[in-house]
Amino acid sequence: MAKEVLKKFGRYFLLDQIAQGGMAEIYRARLAAADGAGRLIVIKRIQAGYGANSEFLQMFRSEIKVTMGFNHPNIVQLYDYGEEQSQPYIAMELVDGKNLRQFIGRANESKQKFPVELAAHIIEQAASGLHYAHTFKDKISGKHLNIIHRDISPQNVLISYDGNVKVIDFGIAKASTNSEATRAGVIKGKPSYLSPEQISGENLDARSDVFALGIVLWELLAGKKLFPGENDLAILKLIESCQTHVKPPSTVNSNVPKELDYIVLKALAKQPEKRYQTAEEFQRALHRFLYAFSAEFNPGDLSYYAKDLFKDEIVEDRKLIQKLNDKVEQLLSLELAPAKGAAQSDSEATMTMRVRGANATGSREVFDMKAVEKVQVVQTGPLPAAPARPRMATNSTGSISIPRQSTAHIQAPKKGGRLSFVGAAAAVIAAVFVASELGVQIPYLSEVMDEKADKEASLVLEGDHKNAEIMIDGKRVAQGLPATIKKLPAGRALRLIVKSPTDQFERELMLRGGENRVLSVKLQGLAVAEAPRKQARTPAAGKGVLLHLQITPGGLPARVEINGEALSLRDPSIDVPLDSPLELVIDRPGFRPFRREFVVSSQQVGAQKEWMMEVQLEPLSFGFLSIRTSPSAEAHITIDGHKWVKKTPFQDEKMPVGTYNIRLVNDLLGMEKVVTVNIQQSKVINLEEKLEIRN
Incomplete structure (x- = not known):
C-alpha cells in the first residue's frame, strides 16, 4: 500500500x-507550484546514505544515459534528472495502472485464464518498444547504441x-555508451527471466531480450x-x-491455439539463431496471429479488462490522490506568508488570501490552520513569477481567481497601475518555462484535451x-x-436538423467520447441526402434498439445489409429487434x-x-501505418472519398494499399x-512528424 509522504523535494512535491x-x-x-497538479509524475531517487555506492550510482547514471533520448509509446518517458539534498533522482512518466505480475496474480485469484488475444497484444506492444530500444541511435552522432x-x-x-503497455527499468541495460562492462562471473537480471546465453556468459544481443519476453x-x-x-x-x-523443459502453453491452457504455441516456442529456442532474430520479427508474428485469431479485436479491449480487474483499487486510488493533492495545495498556499516586520512602501502590493480550515491538512504539527483565516502578503515590486497556469486569469477589477483556494484580491500599486498585468503575464511565462524544463509541451493545453476527451465529441458536416x-x-x-460543431456531449442521443427554405435534413446521432464524426449533408429540392432509415423485420410486440455500425477502416462500402434490408452507406444505422437472430452483410471493393x-x-x-457495433473489414491487400506527432494531433485521411479521423499516436493501423x-x-x-x-x-510505414504553425 502507498505510504503518504507530503514533502518538498527540490521543485517537486x-x-x-x-x-x-x-x-x-x-x-x-x-x-511544487501553486496549482501544479496538472501532471502527476514519478520520482525515482537513491535512498539517503547510498549516494556513495559507486556501483549503484553507475547503474543509476546508466539508466539516465540510455533512456533520456527515448520517445516511444511503449517505453516510459524520462522527463528530468538531477540531484537534490545529495540524492540523485529521475523524474519520469507516471503509468496509472499495474504491472503484469499483478495482472497474472489477480487473474489467478479470480480463477480465470488471461485472455489469449490480450496476452498476444501486450507482448506485441512490449516487443515494439524493445525493438525501438534495440535499434536506437545517438541523436547527435547517429551511431547505434x-x-x-x-x-x-x-x-x-x-x-x-487506459490500456497502454509500457516497458520500464533500463537500470541494468547494456549499451555501447556504458563506461563499465559487467564484471566476469556477475549475472545481471532476475534469475527466472535470464536467457541461456546470459547464464553462460556469452556476448549478448537483442535475441536475449526476445527469449525473456517469450518467458513472459x-x-x-x-x-x-x-x-x-x-x-x-x-x-x-x-x-x-x-529445450526439454519448455512445453507448449496449450498443455496448461487449452484456449491457446497451436499457431500461438509455435510463436512462443520459437521465441524460447535455446539457440539464439533459431529464435526470432529481432524483437520486430517477434512483434510482427504476434500481430499477424492476433488479427487472424480475433478479427474483431480492438486495443481498447485491454482498457476494459484492466478497469474491470482492478475496479475497486481504481476508485480508492482516485480518492487518495485527490486527498493528497488537496493537502499539497493547502501547504503551498501557506508559503505566500510574509516574514515578520516587513514594511510596505509605495511600490508594494497587498494580497489577502482566504484559506480553508484545519481539517483540510494532515500537517498540523507544522502549520496551525485554525490560526490562519487571512494572510497578508507584502510584496516589494511586481508579483513573483510563480509557475502557475494561465487559468489564474486577471479580470478588469484586478482580481485573480485561484482554483480550489477561494479568492485573492490584489490592490494595484499607487504608481503605474500595471501590477495585475505584469503578475498575470509572469504567471503565463513561468508556466511555459516549467513545462519546457520537464520536456513537456504546454501541459495545461494537453490536459484540457485529455479531461474532456471522454465527455465531448465533434461533428463535421460536409456540404455546400x-x-x-x-x-x-x-x-x-x-x-x-x-x-464543424465542437464540444458536443458524448454518450447520449442528439437530434440534428439542417434546414433551408426548401429542404430539411434530420438525423438522430449518438457520438462517442473523443469522436470526430464526418457526415455529408446535401440539400436538393425537397429530398435529403440520406435514404430514410430502414427498419429490420421487427415482431409487432418485440422491443428494439437503434443499431449504429462503426465500419473501419474509413471509406464507403458498396453494400450494407441487415436481414436483407439495405442501410445508408454514409451513416449505417437501423432499428433492430432485441433477442432475435440478425445477419449483417457488407461488400466493399478491395475488401x-x-x-x-x-x-x-x-x-x-x-x-x-441506441447500440454501437464495431466492424473491422479485412482488405484484400493491405499494409500498416504508425504515426507519432509532436504535439498530438488528429490525422485526417480520405479513403474512397470518405474522411477517416484518428488521434495520434497510433500504431500498426491496417490500411488498404494505396x-x-x-x-x-x-x-x-x-x-x-x-x-x-x-x-x-x-509493409509497415512509420511516420514521425512535427506540426507547423499555420500561416
Missing part, C-alpha cells in the same frame, strides 16, 4: 511512496488502466512461472535445459449551402455548410466480403435506446502538416 527497492525509492509526485534491456520480466511491463508470454498464457525453482541455482539449471440553418436538440448551433450472424441481447442493452494525403491537425494550438504516404502490401 512528493505525494506518496509507491515502491522501495534495495537502494532506490519510487514516489508519486507533482510540481546497441542497447539490450537484460531485465525483462512481468514486473517491468506496466499496463495502464508463456507465463501470461499459462498463469504460472515457466522456470520455478527452490533457489537460484535450480532455476538456472531449468533454463539451461529449456451557405444559408442552411443547423440545429441540435432544438438549439441553433451554426449557419451554413460546411460546418473481403463480410458476413456475421449475431443477436443484440436485451440484457446487454438494458435501458439504452497512396494517401494525410492532414495532421491540432486546432487548439493552430498547428498542422500535410504528408503523403504510400501504403504497400504487408
